[in-house]
Amino acid sequence: MPEKFGGVRLNALRELTVAKVKEFMREPEAVFWVFLFPVLLAVVLGFAFREKPPDRIPIGVVSGPGSSPAVTSLSQSPALQPRAYTAEEGRNALRTGKISLLVDPGPPVVFHLDETRPDSRIARLAADDALQRAAGRADPLSVRDEKVTEKGSRYIDFLIPGLLGMNLMGTGIWSLAFSITSARARRVLKRLIATPMRRGDYLLSQILGRLAFLLPEILLLAGFGWLVFDVPMRGSLILFFALCLLGTMSFCGLGLLIASRVRTVEGVSGLANFVMMPMWLLSGVFFSTERFPDVAQPLIRALPLTALNEALRGIMNEGQGIVEIAPQLAIITAWGVVSFAVALKIFRWK
């Protein structure tokens, strides 16, 4: 009765998957960590590191007959914030770092500054420029500034793909490793294999159950970034979702591998953190991997989360296509295939 057999098999797979999803939904902490925590992180970090116009440098002008026109001229410079001081106050303010430059309008004009302070040197150049222009200097060459703080190069544009990658890793690894180990420790696995349940159905249901949360998880974080911070999506949306799916499958493999033999929940917590911690730090979630020394780069770039983050940023910020992210896709796939193969080989049911 092949049809009937197929029906039973799908029925068992469906019931196992539904059970897995319910198990997750009935764990409020898990729901918080998967859905709310990454959004909270994005809010906090997004506002903390948001772009501000560069600060004006505070400078002092020694009060006297020429100080008032000097302050007016210096205010024309976008880099300076001049204020009048008595000679005494001005020297004090300069010494304590309250101002970067003290201008004695003279004549002759005298700049008081500490040459070792970069801000002082910038202020001197800007003040000189402003005063010379006010005195009637004409620039023989015309120049124009082109600002480069466009979408895709801000910190939040860097952060959102990183958080998404980190979340896909965390949820993938935790949702498999924790629930399988807990089932083994409590001998639920043993009870299940005493039934005619296909073992593959159980493992498949763990993955399907995890995939059930994938879409809301992506939509929440990426949608939040898009709506609130105007984070771009320059590449193909289909490629983006396919990449998320591939990354998730790969981390499910890693989760399965972590859970394949551990007997206790404490043991799996330690092991999962041991696997994930280096990637939180090294894989470019919060800051660029370029900050690590060159010798470490090949290793860092071989990590699955590094590859996923690079590919996510490539699609979202740079509009890269499948050819450009092919090396990252290969790394992610390799981790997944090897993890699944080893996990299935060494998996312990009892």
Place this chain on the structure above:
Amino acid sequence: MASPTPSSAIRCRGLVKRFDDVVAVAGLDLEIARGECFGLLGPNGAGKTTTIEILEGLTEPDEGEVEVLGTTWQGDGHALREKLGVSLQETQLNEKLTVAETIRLFRSFYREGRDPEQVLAALALEEKRDARVGKLSGGQKQRLAVACALVGDPELLFLDEPTTGLDPQSRLQLWQQVTAFREQGGTVLLTTHYMDEAERLCDRIAIVDHGKVIALGTPVELIRSLQAADVVELLSEPMLSEEELRRLPGVSDVHRRGPNWALAVHSVTESVPPLLAAVEKAGARLTHLSTHRATLEDLFVSLTGRELRDA
């Protein structure tokens, strides 16, 4: 493959299982007929659970042959599992699921089985159908475990200590379910360290100690093998010697039981008067005297010199 005996549900010969340097099962033979309720009775650590898990196909024996419902556990045993119902010792189930969800999940593993609603009702779990497994009492959890074992409509039911730690009412409910299952022609193998449970439910009993069967038969046969209908327990100050007690008329066996002497006797009326006379003659003071009908516990004490509960 050995030719299957149609009448036998379980056959095993020479089972041996070692864990590190501990021998859990040391050459165990069993033959259980279809339709029979068979009990493995023994103290904790006697090898009951290891034996039942070997028969369930969950543990691989180091030596010996196993045949369950005419087949061996070679291969994945998938077809065989369709016909088995299993309740593990202290079964734990997913605490986040409800009772009804759990039963439905187990039902989905079997090609044919019972209606989950009917199983729910049979085990008096209807009121708890929407309760999370984690919130159930010990008795309710155990009933749910048996419900999960029955929902696949098995031919053979394995129950590993199904009533350990249960209140009397829950025990009674479980016993009724086992009896009902047998009335429909099912075969049961259960382990227990309660003699009353074994006497009440089982057609035959194997008493297991140190991984071996040390006595086998119907409850009546086993008690008869004690060659005593009654047991007299006494404590006196000072204590009488074992030889003095053995010389008394009608005494077939003498054992220590806690601080007391336990005398297996043919009849209380034959042995108690000479016993009292012997106490008086020795100038001892009687501090405890009681009698009861001989039980499997007495047989176990007689065979091993130890008690079931704390052996």
